Amino acid sequence: MTPVQKTIPPFKADIVGSLLRPAKILEARKDHNAGKISRDELWTIERGCIVEAVVLQQSAGLKVCTDGEYHRRHWFMDVVERIDGVAFEGGLKTTFQTEAGPIEFAPPRVVTVGKLGRTKPLALNEFNDLKPIAQAAGLTPKQVMPSPTLLHFRSGRAGVDTKAYPDMGEYFNDLARVYREEIAALYAAGCRYIQIDETNFPFLCDPKLHDHVRSIGEDPRNIQHTYANLLNDVTRERPADLRICIHMCRGNHESAWVASGGYEPVAEVAFGQIDVDGFFLEYDSDRAGGFEPLRYLNKNKVAVLGLVTSKKPALESKDALKRRIDEAAKFVPLERLALSPQCGFASTIGGNKLTVDDEKRKLALVVEVAREVWG
Numbered sequence: 001m002t003p004v005q006k007t008i009p010p011f012k013a014d015i016v017g018s019l020l021r022p023a024k025i026l027e028a029r030k031d032h033n034a035g036k037i038s039r040d041e042l043w044t045i046e047r048g049c050i051v052e053a054v055v056l057q058q059s060a061g062l063k064v065c066t067d068g069e070y071h072r073r074h075w076f077m078d079v080v081e082r083i084d085g086v087a088f089e090g091g092l093k094t095t096f097q098t099e100a101g102p103i104e105f106a107p108p109r110v111v112t113v114g115k116l117g118r119t120k121p122l123a124l125n126e127f128n129d130l131k132p133i134a135q136a137a138g139l140t141p142k143q144v145m146p147s148p149t150l151l152h153f154r155s156g157r158a159g160v161d162t163k164a165y166p167d168m169g170e171y172f173n174d175l176a177r178v179y180r181e182e183i184a185a186l187y188a189a190g191c192r193y194i195q196i197d198e199t200n201f202p203f204l205c206d207p208k209l210h211d212h213v214r215s216i217g218e219d220p221r222n223i224q225h226t227y228a229n230l231l232n233d234v235t236r237e238r239p240a241d242l243r244i245c246i247h248m249c250r251g252n253h254e255s256a257w258v259a260s261g262g263y264e265p266v267a268e269v270a271f272g273q274i275d276v277d278g279f280f281l282e283y284d285s286d287r288a289g290g291f292e293p294l295r296y297l298n299k300n301k302v303a304v305l306g307l308v309t310s311k312k313p314a315l316e317s318k319d320a321l322k323r324r325i326d327e328a329a330k331f332v333p334l335e336r337l338a339l340s341p342q343c344g345f346a347s348t349i350g351g352n353k354l355t356v357d358d359e360k361r362k363l364a365l366v367v368e369v370a371r372e373v374w375g
Helices: 023-033 039-059 124-136 149-153 168-188 207-215 222-235 264-273 292-296 318-328 356-374
Strands: 084-091 094-098 101-105 108-117 143-146 193-198 243-248 278-282 302-308 337-341
Touching: 023 039, 039 124, 039 356, 108 149, 108 168, 124 143, 124 168, 143 168, 149 168, 149 222, 168 222, 193 222, 222 264, 264 292, 302 318, 302 356, 318 337, 318 356, 337 356
Parallel strands: 143 193, 193 243, 243 278, 278 302, 302 337
Antiparallel strands: 084 108, 094 101
16 A cells, blocks of 8 residues: 655645634724724734744644635635736626525626736735744645636636627636746745635536536536636646645535535536646535545545535534544545645635634644544
Protein backbone atom coordinates (compact mmCIF):
# COMPACT_ATOMS: atom_id res chain seq x y z
CA MET A 1 0.00 0.00 0.00
CA THR A 2 1.20 3.53 -0.78
CA PRO A 3 2.22 5.42 2.40
CA VAL A 4 -0.42 7.82 3.66
CA GLN A 5 0.81 11.34 2.88
CA LYS A 6 -0.03 13.75 5.69
CA THR A 7 2.35 16.66 5.07
CA ILE A 8 1.41 17.64 1.50
CA PRO A 9 -1.95 19.31 0.73
CA PRO A 10 -4.73 18.42 0.77
CA PHE A 11 -4.29 17.41 4.40
CA LYS A 12 -6.05 14.48 6.01
CA ALA A 13 -7.86 17.06 8.17
CA ASP A 14 -8.52 20.13 6.07
CA ILE A 15 -10.73 23.22 5.93
CA VAL A 16 -12.72 24.69 3.06
CA GLY A 17 -12.41 28.42 3.61
CA SER A 18 -14.72 30.93 5.22
CA LEU A 19 -15.24 31.34 8.96
CA LEU A 20 -17.96 33.18 10.86
CA ARG A 21 -17.12 36.90 10.90
CA PRO A 22 -16.60 38.32 14.37
CA ALA A 23 -18.78 41.23 15.47
CA LYS A 24 -15.74 43.49 15.18
CA ILE A 25 -15.66 43.00 11.40
CA LEU A 26 -19.41 43.37 10.97
CA GLU A 27 -19.37 46.67 12.89
CA ALA A 28 -16.32 47.91 10.98
CA ARG A 29 -18.01 47.15 7.65
CA LYS A 30 -21.05 49.13 8.72
CA ASP A 31 -18.79 52.04 9.63
CA HIS A 32 -16.98 51.78 6.31
CA ASN A 33 -20.24 51.70 4.34
CA ALA A 34 -21.38 54.75 6.28
CA GLY A 35 -18.15 56.56 5.43
CA LYS A 36 -16.92 56.62 9.04
CA ILE A 37 -13.72 54.68 8.38
CA SER A 38 -11.55 54.20 5.30
CA ARG A 39 -10.97 50.95 3.41
CA ASP A 40 -7.44 50.87 4.82
CA GLU A 41 -8.79 51.18 8.35
CA LEU A 42 -11.28 48.38 7.68
CA TRP A 43 -8.49 46.22 6.23
CA THR A 44 -6.41 46.72 9.39
CA ILE A 45 -9.31 45.61 11.59
CA GLU A 46 -9.87 42.57 9.38
CA ARG A 47 -6.17 41.72 9.57
CA GLY A 48 -6.29 41.74 13.36
CA CYS A 49 -9.24 39.36 13.27
CA ILE A 50 -7.35 37.05 10.89
CA VAL A 51 -4.77 36.55 13.63
CA GLU A 52 -7.59 35.28 15.85
CA ALA A 53 -8.95 33.10 13.02
CA VAL A 54 -5.57 31.42 12.55
CA VAL A 55 -5.34 30.77 16.30
CA LEU A 56 -8.82 29.21 16.15
CA GLN A 57 -7.73 26.84 13.38
CA GLN A 58 -4.46 26.04 15.13
CA SER A 59 -6.23 25.30 18.40
CA ALA A 60 -8.52 22.87 16.56
CA GLY A 61 -5.42 20.92 15.59
CA LEU A 62 -5.36 21.77 11.88
CA LYS A 63 -2.05 21.95 9.98
CA VAL A 64 -3.58 24.28 7.41
CA CYS A 65 -5.42 27.59 7.66
CA THR A 66 -7.26 30.17 5.62
CA ASP A 67 -7.92 33.81 6.43
CA GLY A 68 -11.60 32.96 6.95
CA GLU A 69 -12.34 35.19 3.92
CA TYR A 70 -12.38 38.06 6.42
CA HIS A 71 -11.30 40.56 3.77
CA ARG A 72 -14.38 39.72 1.67
CA ARG A 73 -18.04 40.63 1.89
CA HIS A 74 -18.97 37.70 -0.34
CA TRP A 75 -17.16 34.55 -1.48
CA PHE A 76 -16.65 35.66 -5.08
CA MET A 77 -17.56 39.32 -5.53
CA ASP A 78 -14.46 40.87 -3.97
CA VAL A 79 -12.15 38.85 -6.24
CA VAL A 80 -14.10 38.91 -9.49
CA GLU A 81 -14.70 42.67 -9.43
CA ARG A 82 -10.91 43.23 -9.59
CA ILE A 83 -10.69 41.68 -13.06
CA ASP A 84 -10.49 44.30 -15.81
CA GLY A 85 -13.55 44.21 -18.05
CA VAL A 86 -15.89 42.67 -15.48
CA ALA A 87 -18.99 44.36 -14.04
CA PHE A 88 -21.99 43.42 -11.91
CA GLU A 89 -25.43 43.96 -13.36
CA GLY A 90 -28.62 43.64 -11.33
CA GLY A 91 -29.34 40.46 -9.42
CA LEU A 92 -29.54 36.88 -10.55
CA LYS A 93 -32.63 35.62 -8.74
CA THR A 94 -31.78 32.33 -7.07
CA THR A 95 -33.98 30.06 -4.98
CA PHE A 96 -32.08 28.75 -1.98
CA GLN A 97 -33.49 25.84 -0.03
CA THR A 98 -33.71 25.35 3.72
CA GLU A 99 -35.30 22.64 5.82
CA ALA A 100 -38.04 25.17 6.60
CA GLY A 101 -38.69 25.98 2.96
CA PRO A 102 -37.29 28.08 0.08
CA ILE A 103 -35.83 31.58 0.39
CA GLU A 104 -34.93 34.01 -2.38
CA PHE A 105 -31.46 35.52 -2.71
CA ALA A 106 -30.11 37.49 -5.65
CA PRO A 107 -26.32 37.51 -6.03
CA PRO A 108 -25.17 39.83 -8.81
CA ARG A 109 -25.16 38.83 -12.44
CA VAL A 110 -21.59 38.94 -13.74
CA VAL A 111 -21.10 40.51 -17.16
CA THR A 112 -18.06 41.20 -19.34
CA VAL A 113 -18.06 44.75 -20.69
CA GLY A 114 -14.52 44.92 -22.09
CA LYS A 115 -11.31 43.01 -22.59
CA LEU A 116 -10.42 40.83 -19.60
CA GLY A 117 -7.13 41.63 -17.92
CA ARG A 118 -5.25 41.62 -14.63
CA THR A 119 -3.78 45.04 -13.90
CA LYS A 120 -4.26 44.62 -10.14
CA PRO A 121 -4.09 41.67 -7.76
CA LEU A 122 -7.17 39.50 -7.33
CA ALA A 123 -6.48 37.51 -4.14
CA LEU A 124 -2.76 38.22 -3.77
CA ASN A 125 -3.15 40.92 -1.11
CA GLU A 126 -5.23 38.54 0.99
CA PHE A 127 -2.47 35.93 0.81
CA ASN A 128 0.22 38.45 1.66
CA ASP A 129 -1.69 39.24 4.86
CA LEU A 130 -2.27 35.60 5.75
CA LYS A 131 1.19 34.18 5.02
CA PRO A 132 3.19 35.65 7.93
CA ILE A 133 0.37 34.98 10.41
CA ALA A 134 0.11 31.35 9.26
CA GLN A 135 3.88 30.85 9.32
CA ALA A 136 4.13 32.24 12.84
CA ALA A 137 1.56 29.62 13.89
CA GLY A 138 3.37 26.84 12.04
CA LEU A 139 0.48 26.30 9.61
CA THR A 140 0.29 26.03 5.82
CA PRO A 141 -1.65 28.99 4.40
CA LYS A 142 -4.28 28.09 1.82
CA GLN A 143 -5.59 30.70 -0.61
CA VAL A 144 -9.15 30.30 -1.89
CA MET A 145 -10.36 31.74 -5.20
CA PRO A 146 -13.74 31.67 -6.96
CA SER A 147 -13.80 29.55 -10.09
CA PRO A 148 -13.47 31.33 -13.44
CA THR A 149 -16.49 29.38 -14.69
CA LEU A 150 -18.87 31.64 -12.76
CA LEU A 151 -18.04 34.59 -15.03
CA HIS A 152 -19.66 32.73 -17.89
CA PHE A 153 -22.30 30.65 -16.10
CA ARG A 154 -24.10 33.63 -14.62
CA SER A 155 -24.80 35.33 -17.95
CA GLY A 156 -23.56 33.23 -20.88
CA ARG A 157 -22.86 34.62 -24.32
CA ALA A 158 -25.44 37.39 -23.76
CA GLY A 159 -23.36 38.74 -20.88
CA VAL A 160 -20.16 39.02 -22.92
CA ASP A 161 -19.71 42.19 -24.96
CA THR A 162 -19.58 41.20 -28.64
CA LYS A 163 -17.26 44.08 -29.59
CA ALA A 164 -14.71 42.98 -27.00
CA TYR A 165 -15.22 39.32 -27.80
CA PRO A 166 -16.76 38.45 -31.16
CA ASP A 167 -15.12 35.03 -30.66
CA MET A 168 -15.90 33.20 -27.41
CA GLY A 169 -12.73 31.15 -27.78
CA GLU A 170 -10.75 34.35 -27.28
CA TYR A 171 -12.87 35.18 -24.25
CA PHE A 172 -12.07 31.88 -22.55
CA ASN A 173 -8.38 32.22 -23.47
CA ASP A 174 -8.20 35.65 -21.83
CA LEU A 175 -10.12 34.49 -18.76
CA ALA A 176 -7.71 31.58 -18.27
CA ARG A 177 -4.73 33.89 -18.75
CA VAL A 178 -5.98 36.27 -16.04
CA TYR A 179 -6.19 33.36 -13.60
CA ARG A 180 -2.78 31.98 -14.60
CA GLU A 181 -1.24 35.39 -13.99
CA GLU A 182 -2.82 35.55 -10.53
CA ILE A 183 -1.68 32.02 -9.69
CA ALA A 184 1.86 32.90 -10.84
CA ALA A 185 1.82 35.97 -8.58
CA LEU A 186 0.57 33.92 -5.65
CA TYR A 187 3.30 31.34 -6.23
CA ALA A 188 5.97 34.05 -6.39
CA ALA A 189 4.67 35.33 -3.03
CA GLY A 190 5.16 31.89 -1.49
CA CYS A 191 1.72 30.31 -1.93
CA ARG A 192 1.86 26.55 -2.42
CA TYR A 193 -1.79 25.64 -1.81
CA ILE A 194 -4.74 27.04 -3.75
CA GLN A 195 -8.41 26.09 -3.65
CA ILE A 196 -10.77 26.98 -6.50
CA ASP A 197 -14.39 27.27 -5.36
CA GLU A 198 -16.56 25.75 -8.10
CA THR A 199 -20.36 25.92 -7.95
CA ASN A 200 -21.30 25.24 -11.54
CA PHE A 201 -20.32 21.59 -11.91
CA PRO A 202 -22.39 20.76 -8.79
CA PHE A 203 -25.26 22.86 -10.14
CA LEU A 204 -25.17 20.70 -13.27
CA CYS A 205 -25.90 17.70 -11.03
CA ASP A 206 -29.41 19.09 -10.47
CA PRO A 207 -31.83 18.67 -13.40
CA LYS A 208 -33.94 21.53 -12.01
CA LEU A 209 -31.09 23.93 -12.80
CA HIS A 210 -30.66 22.81 -16.40
CA ASP A 211 -33.25 25.35 -17.52
CA HIS A 212 -30.82 28.11 -16.54
CA VAL A 213 -28.08 26.46 -18.60
CA ARG A 214 -30.36 26.36 -21.62
CA SER A 215 -31.45 29.95 -20.99
CA ILE A 216 -27.86 31.13 -21.53
CA GLY A 217 -27.71 29.17 -24.79
CA GLU A 218 -25.75 26.18 -23.54
CA ASP A 219 -26.25 22.43 -23.33
CA PRO A 220 -25.94 20.90 -19.83
CA ARG A 221 -23.58 18.18 -21.12
CA ASN A 222 -21.44 20.18 -23.56
CA ILE A 223 -20.84 22.98 -21.07
CA GLN A 224 -19.02 20.50 -18.82
CA HIS A 225 -16.31 20.08 -21.46
CA THR A 226 -16.10 23.84 -21.98
CA TYR A 227 -15.54 24.38 -18.27
CA ALA A 228 -13.12 21.46 -17.89
CA ASN A 229 -11.03 22.92 -20.73
CA LEU A 230 -11.13 26.35 -19.08
CA LEU A 231 -9.99 25.00 -15.72
CA ASN A 232 -7.24 22.95 -17.35
CA ASP A 233 -6.05 26.08 -19.15
CA VAL A 234 -5.92 27.80 -15.76
CA THR A 235 -3.90 25.07 -14.04
CA ARG A 236 -1.59 24.04 -16.91
CA GLU A 237 2.18 24.32 -16.52
CA ARG A 238 1.89 25.04 -12.81
CA PRO A 239 4.99 24.39 -10.69
CA ALA A 240 5.34 20.83 -9.40
CA ASP A 241 5.20 21.94 -5.76
CA LEU A 242 2.01 23.99 -6.16
CA ARG A 243 -1.07 22.05 -5.07
CA ILE A 244 -4.43 23.09 -6.52
CA CYS A 245 -7.75 21.60 -5.43
CA ILE A 246 -11.34 22.29 -6.42
CA HIS A 247 -14.17 22.65 -3.92
CA MET A 248 -17.50 21.48 -5.35
CA CYS A 249 -20.20 23.62 -3.72
CA ARG A 250 -23.98 23.34 -4.07
CA GLY A 251 -24.57 26.83 -2.63
CA ASN A 252 -23.98 28.09 0.88
CA HIS A 253 -25.88 31.15 2.13
CA GLU A 254 -26.98 31.45 5.75
CA SER A 255 -27.34 27.65 6.07
CA ALA A 256 -29.30 27.40 2.80
CA TRP A 257 -28.33 25.63 -0.44
CA VAL A 258 -29.24 25.74 -4.12
CA ALA A 259 -28.54 22.42 -5.83
CA SER A 260 -29.34 18.79 -5.08
CA GLY A 261 -28.23 15.60 -6.78
CA GLY A 262 -25.32 13.19 -6.75
CA TYR A 263 -22.10 13.73 -8.70
CA GLU A 264 -22.81 11.04 -11.31
CA PRO A 265 -23.87 13.46 -14.11
CA VAL A 266 -20.55 15.33 -13.96
CA ALA A 267 -18.13 12.81 -12.43
CA GLU A 268 -16.60 11.43 -15.62
CA VAL A 269 -15.67 14.89 -16.90
CA ALA A 270 -14.91 16.61 -13.60
CA PHE A 271 -13.07 13.86 -11.73
CA GLY A 272 -11.54 12.25 -14.79
CA GLN A 273 -10.53 15.21 -16.95
CA ILE A 274 -9.84 18.26 -14.77
CA ASP A 275 -6.13 18.48 -13.94
CA VAL A 276 -6.02 19.27 -10.23
CA ASP A 277 -4.65 17.52 -7.16
CA GLY A 278 -7.91 16.93 -5.35
CA PHE A 279 -11.58 17.70 -4.91
CA PHE A 280 -13.35 18.95 -1.79
CA LEU A 281 -16.74 17.27 -2.05
CA GLU A 282 -19.96 18.03 -0.21
CA TYR A 283 -21.18 14.81 1.36
CA ASP A 284 -22.96 16.06 4.47
CA SER A 285 -26.48 15.07 3.41
CA ASP A 286 -28.44 12.73 1.17
CA ARG A 287 -28.63 15.55 -1.37
CA ALA A 288 -25.08 14.65 -2.47
CA GLY A 289 -25.89 11.05 -3.37
CA GLY A 290 -23.51 8.13 -2.88
CA PHE A 291 -19.78 7.61 -3.29
CA GLU A 292 -20.00 5.59 -6.52
CA PRO A 293 -19.01 8.58 -8.74
CA LEU A 294 -15.62 8.61 -7.02
CA ARG A 295 -14.66 5.70 -9.27
CA TYR A 296 -13.82 8.32 -11.93
CA LEU A 297 -11.23 9.98 -9.67
CA ASN A 298 -8.14 9.09 -11.68
CA LYS A 299 -4.38 9.38 -11.20
CA ASN A 300 -3.42 10.41 -7.66
CA LYS A 301 -6.28 12.85 -7.10
CA VAL A 302 -7.53 13.07 -3.53
CA ALA A 303 -11.19 13.14 -2.50
CA VAL A 304 -11.62 15.34 0.57
CA LEU A 305 -14.92 14.18 2.00
CA GLY A 306 -17.07 17.02 3.33
CA LEU A 307 -18.91 14.85 5.82
CA VAL A 308 -19.09 17.41 8.63
CA THR A 309 -21.75 19.98 7.87
CA SER A 310 -21.11 23.69 8.27
CA LYS A 311 -24.83 24.45 7.95
CA LYS A 312 -26.11 23.36 11.36
CA PRO A 313 -24.70 23.11 14.91
CA ALA A 314 -25.42 19.45 15.71
CA LEU A 315 -22.14 17.55 16.03
CA GLU A 316 -21.77 14.44 13.91
CA SER A 317 -21.04 11.02 15.43
CA LYS A 318 -17.43 9.93 15.06
CA ASP A 319 -18.52 6.37 14.42
CA ALA A 320 -20.92 7.48 11.70
CA LEU A 321 -18.18 9.54 10.03
CA LYS A 322 -15.81 6.58 10.10
CA ARG A 323 -18.44 4.32 8.56
CA ARG A 324 -18.92 6.76 5.70
CA ILE A 325 -15.18 7.01 5.13
CA ASP A 326 -15.11 3.20 4.93
CA GLU A 327 -17.92 3.34 2.36
CA ALA A 328 -15.98 5.85 0.24
CA ALA A 329 -12.87 3.67 0.48
CA LYS A 330 -14.68 1.03 -1.60
CA PHE A 331 -14.25 3.37 -4.59
CA VAL A 332 -11.04 5.30 -3.76
CA PRO A 333 -8.12 3.89 -1.76
CA LEU A 334 -8.10 5.14 1.83
CA GLU A 335 -4.74 6.88 1.35
CA ARG A 336 -6.39 9.08 -1.31
CA LEU A 337 -9.21 10.18 0.98
CA ALA A 338 -9.29 13.02 3.50
CA LEU A 339 -11.86 14.83 5.68
CA SER A 340 -13.17 18.39 5.99
CA PRO A 341 -16.35 20.38 6.61
CA GLN A 342 -18.64 20.26 3.58
CA CYS A 343 -18.25 24.01 2.94
CA GLY A 344 -17.20 27.22 4.60
CA PHE A 345 -19.06 28.57 7.60
CA ALA A 346 -19.82 31.98 6.09
CA SER A 347 -19.72 32.15 2.29
CA THR A 348 -21.79 35.33 2.57
CA ILE A 349 -21.08 37.83 5.28
CA GLY A 350 -24.04 36.94 7.52
CA GLY A 351 -22.74 33.42 8.02
CA ASN A 352 -24.46 30.13 8.65
CA LYS A 353 -26.80 29.52 11.57
CA LEU A 354 -24.38 28.27 14.19
CA THR A 355 -21.99 29.81 16.72
CA VAL A 356 -18.22 30.23 16.85
CA ASP A 357 -18.12 27.53 19.54
CA ASP A 358 -20.02 25.21 17.18
CA GLU A 359 -17.51 26.07 14.46
CA LYS A 360 -14.59 25.21 16.77
CA ARG A 361 -16.17 21.88 17.72
CA LYS A 362 -16.74 21.00 14.06
CA LEU A 363 -13.11 21.68 13.13
CA ALA A 364 -11.81 19.78 16.14
CA LEU A 365 -14.04 16.84 15.20
CA VAL A 366 -12.52 16.79 11.69
CA VAL A 367 -9.04 16.66 13.20
CA GLU A 368 -9.90 13.96 15.76
CA VAL A 369 -11.56 11.66 13.23
CA ALA A 370 -8.74 12.15 10.69
CA ARG A 371 -6.16 11.29 13.35
CA GLU A 372 -8.03 8.13 14.33
CA VAL A 373 -8.53 7.03 10.71
CA TRP A 374 -5.16 7.90 9.20
CA GLY A 375 -2.93 8.05 12.25
